[in-house]
Amino acid sequence: MTVVVMGAGVVGSTTAYMLTRAGLDVTVIDRQDRPGMETSFANGGLMNPSDSGPWNSPGTVKNLGNMLFDDYSPLKIRPSAIPSMIGWGLRFLANSTPRMHKANMIANIRLAQLSLETLRAIRAEEGLTYDQTVRGTMRMFPPDGRMSEFVQMCREMEEWGVVFDTLDKGQILEKEPCVAPVIDRYIGAVLFPDDESGDAHKFTNEIARVAQASGATFLMGTEVIDIVRESATKISHIHTTKGEIQANAFVLSLGSYSPKFSSRLGIHLPIIPVKGHSITVPLNGWQGGPTRPILDDGLHAMITPMGDRLRMGGRAEFAGYNTAVDIKEGLRVLNNGFKMLPELKNHMNADSGLNWSGLRAMTPGGPPVIGPTRYSNLFLNTGHGPLGWTMACGSARITTDYITQGHVTTEAVAPEYYAL
Numbered sequence: 001m002t003v004v005v006m007g008a009g010v011v012g013s014t015t016a017y018m019l020t021r022a023g024l025d026v027t028v029i030d031r032q033d034r035p036g037m038e039t040s041f042a043n044g045g046l047m048n049p050s051d052s053g054p055w056n057s058p059g060t061v062k063n064l065g066n067m068l069f070d071d072y073s074p075l076k077i078r079p080s081a082i083p084s085m086i087g088w089g090l091r092f093l094a095n096s097t098p099r100m101h102k103a104n105m106i107a108n109i110r111l112a113q114l115s116l117e118t119l120r121a122i123r124a125e126e127g128l129t130y131d132q133t134v135r136g137t138m139r140m141f142p143p144d145g146r147m148s149e150f151v152q153m154c155r156e157m158e159e160w161g162v163v164f165d166t167l168d169k170g171q172i173l174e175k176e177p178c179v180a181p182v183i184d185r186y187i188g189a190v191l192f193p194d195d196e197s198g199d200a201h202k203f204t205n206e207i208a209r210v211a212q213a214s215g216a217t218f219l220m221g222t223e224v225i226d227i228v229r230e231s232a233t234k235i236s237h238i239h240t241t242k243g244e245i246q247a248n249a250f251v252l253s254l255g256s257y258s259p260k261f262s263s264r265l266g267i268h269l270p271i272i273p274v275k276g277h278s279i280t281v282p283l284n285g286w287q288g289g290p291t292r293p294i295l296d297d298g299l300h301a302m303i304t305p306m307g308d309r310l311r312m313g314g315r316a317e318f319a320g321y322n323t324a325v326d327i328k329e330g331l332r333v334l335n336n337g338f339k340m341l342p343e344l345k346n347h348m349n350a351d352s353g354l355n356w357s358g359l360r361a362m363t364p365g366g367p368p369v370i371g372p373t374r375y376s377n378l379f380l381n382t383g384h385g386p387l388g389w390t391m392a393c394g395s396a397r398i399t400t401d402y403i404t405q406g407h408v409t410t411e412a413v414a415p416e417y418y419a420l
């Protein structure tokens with residue numbers, strides 16, 4: 001059986017690996033020269049089921065004013081993006097009820113946990129390395145009252161297997177002495193020992209490499225122009241810049257660009273792009289940074305160690321398909337990094353740092369869209385929002401099940417949650 005996977009981001013590449021291992025003849029199509037060059041390039045690097053709480057928590061409606069008018073809001077809406085997000089925005093708000101928020105959170109956790117378990121198995125079998133850390137993540141809280149609310153949510157997540165510990169200042173310093181100069185910013189932290197991190201771009205290239213070694217073909221520098229139907233229920237081929245490509249089955253994993261192609265087939269994916277920035281700095285051999293990802297809940301900022309580099313990230317913006325790197329936003333991310341780790345200024349090499357931006361493919365509820373469509377041979381694996389790296393291996397497993405078995409074989413997730 002032949003399968004074409006559209007998109008060689010972390011989601012498409014992992015899907016290609018899994019399909020190839022299931023014995024299928026897989027071709028991956030991507031417009032970039034290498035896998036993982038768009039949103040999977042320089043994301044936060046967190047592999048964290050603990051972050052499964054969707055962004056539209058109860059109370060989102062009250063914060064709409066901030067999102068529109070406050071330049072420092074963690075979730076910012078650019079006026080130019082408003083016309084294209086009205087329908088999606090209403091669904092986003094509809095998903096912010098306590099009931100929907102909890103249901104979406106559980107769907108995220110279950111998929112993220114399946115993913116982490118699958119990733120660990122693949123890593124052990126294939127010997128993958130991607131600057132990973134397996135020491136958990138630590139979220140630190142300023143004295144603004146948010147910590148107790150967050151711990152409450154952790155208790156709900158605990159029922160679904162997310163392990164956590166609360167830490168006082170002394171315990172924070174035992175875990176991460178590097179925050180000593182700013183410890184008085186915090187009242188405590190939550191440690192998630194099972195979370196991991198790594199370089200999603202390196203991982204994507206590693207998984208693409210082992211997929212190719214098992215027989216997959218990656219047609220890079222090839223743009224998908226159209227998905228062509230044979231009938232109302234079947235796709236015949238895809239039209240690309242390098243000609244027509246036929247297959248028995250097709251997987252749509254084009255991240256934020258998936259809806260552009262599906263809508264022409266009458267499949268209206270509830271996905272819009274949400275921009276984010278990261279800064280990556282080389283450390284010139286300095287070893288005094290964090291040993292695991294640290295997050296500042298008040299600043300909405302994070303620092304992830306990645307081998308001999310540190311990556312910093314921050315807030316999210318609804319700004320349409322604009323991927324331009326914003327120098328001001330990059331500086332904001334860097335300054336927040338300095339607030340968490342002042343010593344960094346003395347050790348990093350800013351000149352060779354990377355200021356990057358990418359688009360998260362967001363659904364209104366949070367969970368991605370995975371599964372069959374009205375076309376018997378077209379499958380979706382897209383819309384992973386802020387958790388695409390965390391969910392890639394689980395999503396690939398589910399997609400492979402649909403294609404090879406016709407249904408999902410694991411009970412770890414409730415597949416209807418990810419259905420269109």
Ligand SMILES: Cc1cc2nc3c(=O)[nH]c(=O)nc-3n(C[C@H](O)[C@H](O)[C@H](O)COP(=O)(O)OP(=O)(O)OC[C@H]3O[C@@H](n4cnc5c(N)ncnc54)[C@H](O)[C@@H]3O)c2cc1C
Pocket residue numbers: 006007008009010011012029030031032035036037038039040041042043044045046047048200222223224225253254255256257274275276277278313357358359360361382383384385386387388389390391
């Ligand atoms: C700032 C930021 C921080 C993040 N941090 C984290 C994090 O810490 N943890 C986490 O789990 N997730 C994080 N994410 C989210 C995560 O990066 C994404 O969910 C994930 O990379 C999505 O992978 P993907 O394969 O679906 O999309 P992409 O990586 O965007 O892949 C889509 C592919 O499709 C290709 N493509 C698009 N259109 C065409 C076309 N017409 N023809 C051919 N090819 C095409 C692109 O070249 C691309 O390679 C973050 C995102 C951002 C922006």
